[in-house]
Amino acid sequence: MSRGWRKTVPVRYQLLNNNTVEKSIEYANITRDLLPMRFSRWGKVWTAILLAFCAAGAFAWILQLKNGLVVTAMGDYVSWGIYISNFVFFVAISLVGSLITAVLRLANVHWSTPLTRIAEIIAVSAIVFASLIIVVDMGRPERFLNLLLHGRMQSPIIWDVIVISTYFILSLLLLYFPLLPDLKILIRAKETTGPRLNKLYRFLGSFWKGTPEQVRLSEKAINIMCVTIIPVAFCIHTVTSWLFATTYRPGWDSTNFGAYFISGAFLVGAGAVVVAMFVFRKAYHLEKYITELHFDKMGKVLVMLALLYLYFNINEYLVPAFKMRKPEAAHLEDLFAGEYAPMFWFAIFTGMLVPIVILLFKKGRRPLPMFIAGLMVVVGAWFKRYLIVTPTLLHPFLPMQGVAEKFHHYFPSWQEWAITMGSLAGTLLIITFFARIFPIIPIHETIIEQHEKAV
Amino acid sequence: MKRLYNYLPVCVCVLALLTIGELTAAQETTKQDSTRNDVLVTVGYHNVNNQWSYLSVHAKAKLNGKFQSVKGAKFHVYLDKDSAGTLVGDLVTDDKGDAVTTLKPSLKDQWKSGTTHTFIALYDGDAHYNASKTEAVVKEARLKVDTAEGRNIVVSVEELKDGAWTPVKAVEIKVAVKRLQSDMPVSDKESFTTDSTGKITAEFKRDGLPGGDKGLLTLIAKVEDNDTYGNLQVEKTVPWGAVLKPVSNFDERSLWAARFKTPVWLLLMEYFIFFSVWSVLIYLVFQIARIKKAGMPG
Numbered sequence: 001m002s003r004g005w006r007k008t009v010p011v012r013y014q015l016l017n018n019n020t021v022e023k024s025i026e027y028a029n030i031t032r033d034l035l036p037m038r039f040s041r042w043g044k045v046w047t048a049i050l051l052a053f054c055a056a057g058a059f060a061w062i063l064q065l066k067n068g069l070v071v072t073a074m075g076d077y078v079s080w081g082i083y084i085s086n087f088v089f090f091v092a093i094s095l096v097g098s099l100i101t102a103v104l105r106l107a108n109v110h111w112s113t114p115l116t117r118i119a120e121i122i123a124v125s126a127i128v129f130a131s132l133i134i135v136v137d138m139g140r141p142e143r144f145l146n147l148l149l150h151g152r153m154q155s156p157i158i159w160d161v162i163v164i165s166t167y168f169i170l171s172l173l174l175l176y177f178p179l180l181p182d183l184k185i186l187i188r189a190k191e192t193t194g195p196r197l198n199k200l201y202r203f204l205g206s207f208w209k210g211t212p213e214q215v216r217l218s219e220k221a222i223n224i225m226c227v228t229i230i231p232v233a234f235c236i237h238t239v240t241s242w243l244f245a246t247t248y249r250p251g252w253d254s255t256n257f258g259a260y261f262i263s264g265a266f267l268v269g270a271g272a273v274v275v276a277m278f279v280f281r282k283a284y285h286l287e288k289y290i291t292e293l294h295f296d297k298m299g300k301v302l303v304m305l306a307l308l309y310l311y312f313n314i315n316e317y318l319v320p321a322f323k324m325r326k327p328e329a330a331h332l333e334d335l336f337a338g339e340y341a342p343m344f345w346f347a348i349f350t351g352m353l354v355p356i357v358i359l360l361f362k363k364g365r366r367p368l369p370m371f372i373a374g375l376m377v378v379v380g381a382w383f384k385r386y387l388i389v390t391p392t393l394l395h396p397f398l399p400m401q402g403v404a405e406k407f408h409h410y411f412p413s414w415q416e417w418a419i420t421m422g423s424l425a426g427t428l429l430i431i432t433f434f435a436r437i438f439p440i441i442p443i444h445e446t447i448i449e450q451h452e453k454a455v
Numbered sequence: 456m457k458r459l460y461n462y463l464p465v466c467v468c469v470l471a472l473l474t475i476g477e478l479t480a481a482q483e484t485t486k487q488d489s490t491r492n493d494v495l496v497t498v499g500y501h502n503v504n505n506q507w508s509y510l511s512v513h514a515k516a517k518l519n520g521k522f523q524s525v526k527g528a529k530f531h532v533y534l535d536k537d538s539a540g541t542l543v544g545d546l547v548t549d550d551k552g553d554a555v556t557t558l559k560p561s562l563k564d565q566w567k568s569g570t571t572h573t574f575i576a577l578y579d580g581d582a583h584y585n586a587s588k589t590e591a592v593v594k595e596a597r598l599k600v601d602t603a604e605g606r607n608i609v610v611s612v613e614e615l616k617d618g619a620w621t622p623v624k625a626v627e628i629k630v631a632v633k634r635l636q637s638d639m640p641v642s643d644k645e646s647f648t649t650d651s652t653g654k655i656t657a658e659f660k661r662d663g664l665p666g667g668d669k670g671l672l673t674l675i676a677k678v679e680d681n682d683t684y685g686n687l688q689v690e691k692t693v694p695w696g697a698v699l700k701p702v703s704n705f706d707e708r709s710l711w712a713a714r715f716k717t718p719v720w721l722l723l724m725e726y727f728i729f730f731s732v733w734s735v736l737i738y739l740v741f742q743i744a745r746i747k748k749a750g751m752p753g
Contacts (some may be wrong), residue, residue: 155716166732217746219741232732
């Protein structure tokens with residue numbers, strides 16, 4: 001049965017207004033399984049750890065605000081350090097919202113339903129911290145407004161500011177619209193969720209009655225969003241790549257950068273979803289909903305994306321390495337065999353080669369190996385972003401002469417590490433709190449799917 | 456006394472060691488003297504446009520079989536005789552072993568006293584190099600450059616002889632056009648030699664050479680490292696260059712211009728994309744209001 005929005009309206013209308021379905025045991029079981037749960041003891045420990053990291057990051061940021069960017073290890077040459085690497089990482093990981101939700105939805109792929117909300121919340125939380133980390137990197141956050149008031153429309157930095165804001169709003173809407181039917185279920189489950197959360201649910205979605213008109217409008221809006229978010233997501237990654245590619249420097253002066261960034265973003269986003277799938281499945285006992293089939297399918301997606309990213313990496317490094325122009329040679333030698341070689345090969349092997357080998361085999365696409373592969377992809381991707389930003393800045397076209405020895409190297413200060421770790425913890429904290437408040441697997445859509453299967 | 460005898464061999468040994476030490480030190484000093492290198496000094500006289508004169512000193516030494524510039528060598532340079540009144544200047548060589556000084560106005564009378572002059576460069580020496588004295592003899596001469604019909608350049612060399620400027624033959628002259636990085640010969644011929652009238656004629660064959668907004672080129676005639684006259688140079692500006700009107704796009708709309716000078720095509724593209732996407736977002740927010748309305752009873 002086709003699930004294009006025009007055809008699904010009558011089915012959903014029937015479901016939402018069919019008391020027999022709503023009163024069925026299946027409905028009760030799914031609702032019970034998927035309703036947000038209170039934190040377990042481990043959940044509390046996990047949240048406390050994340051809060052501690054966030055507090056350390058906030059403290060380091062206060063120190064940075066008080067003393068200026070001098071507390072960082074950045075200088076005249078490495079003016080974009082770990083903050084921008086982290087920003088690129090966040091931007092990359094946020095692409096997953098459009099992949100899992102929009103691309104798979106428009107392609108009429110059914111198996112991705114339990115993963116859509118995980119992907120959407122990863123996208124929202126990542127884009128929030130991508131914006132915040134840019135403000136941190138600016139050093140003077142009160143001047144952020146100047147970027148809009150006095151920015152040059154020719155600058156990719158302005159394009160990035162605009163496209164990130166747009167993507168954030170769009171991701172938020174894409175998270176909100178499919179949540180509306182679930183809010184109705186959550187409001188009904190007041191006894192389980194508690195009065196305070198119930199107030200929040202009522203504020204967000206008490207108007208949702210599931211009328212045919214509401215379903216029609218919602219489905220239409222979701223489809224429009226799915227169509228819109230794909231070019232916007234491509235824009236955000238392409239523009240972020242242009243921040244580098246429009247600068248004439250070794251390692252950045254590449255026409256390959258847009259596609260290279262997008263493929264990398266798809267990969268790390270999919271890796272993050274795999275990790276989140278595994279964790280939520282374990283923590284909330286969702287084995288019935290996130291099955292081995294989902295891991296197998298995501299494994300195939302992941303290996304395809306890893307191969308694609310590997311292809312762009314070969315393009316990115318082989319072509320300049322073949323020509324070995326002098327400034328490029330210094331940069332590439334530093335990556336392949338110099339100061340950054342251990343990190344470079346770690347990123348290549350961990351972020352691509354080893355996951356490809358694991359995921360090519362069916363046994364490798366089981367939950368635990370998938371989780372390990374996903375984690376490797378995410379960790380490798382973070383280091384890959386660091387390698388895109390820093391080594392290039394240490395290899396300017398004009399030789400670095402007459403400068404202090406410390407300018408020839410870059411290693412982030414503890415404040416930079418604390419802020420970076422704090423921002424990563426903040427992203428996880430948003431996801432954690434979201435999963436505490438809202439169902440991490442869409443309840444309503446799951447009921448529909450179960451019903452459709454039964455029919 | 457017996458005890459003293461016991462210590463005698465020790466005392467003799469100490470004395471012997473001290474003597475050996477002293478002898479070795481003395482030998483080292485002698486050795487050091489004998490290993491000090493000679494500095495090879497070149498003194499050059501330069502005259503520009505028959506007006507401004509300066510002296511150059513270059514110091515080098517042969518170290519490990521190779522000539523190397525001597526940095527930080529101190530020279531006292533005198534005109535004609537080694538006395539306080541004729542001191543041209545105290546010079547210290549740079550990283551390349553070069554040092555330069557102008558001829559002071561106070562030496563004018565000394566300069567006018569004859570037509571042949573000797574520059575004396577005294578080097579005091581140091582721990583690595585021996586002291587030296589170098590002399591350079593120059594005869595006072597001048598270069599004149601003029602243009603003739605058909606873009607020809609006439610250069611003459613004259614020396615001061617018995618109070619009068621006399622043409623000099625068989626002097627090698629280079630004629631070039633002054634460019635930013637170096638001088639470009641006016642034709643394929645590298646250098647010219649003066650005839651019995653002390654003149655050379657060079658044809659200008661560099662048509663179309665950019666000459667700024669007025670088409671002006673600076674011709675330059677040079678006598679280089681001449682044993683008698685030193686280095687002479689004279690310049691003349693001629694309107695033989697191609698006129699170049701610089702095109703400034705400083706205030707035009709471009710990708711690198713100021714914020715109010717964004718190219719129109721870029722602005723149109725950006726605004727089109729921005730308003731297209733944001734109109735969709737506004738529409739979606741409006742849809743929330745419609746959904747809300749659709750859920751109201753009645």
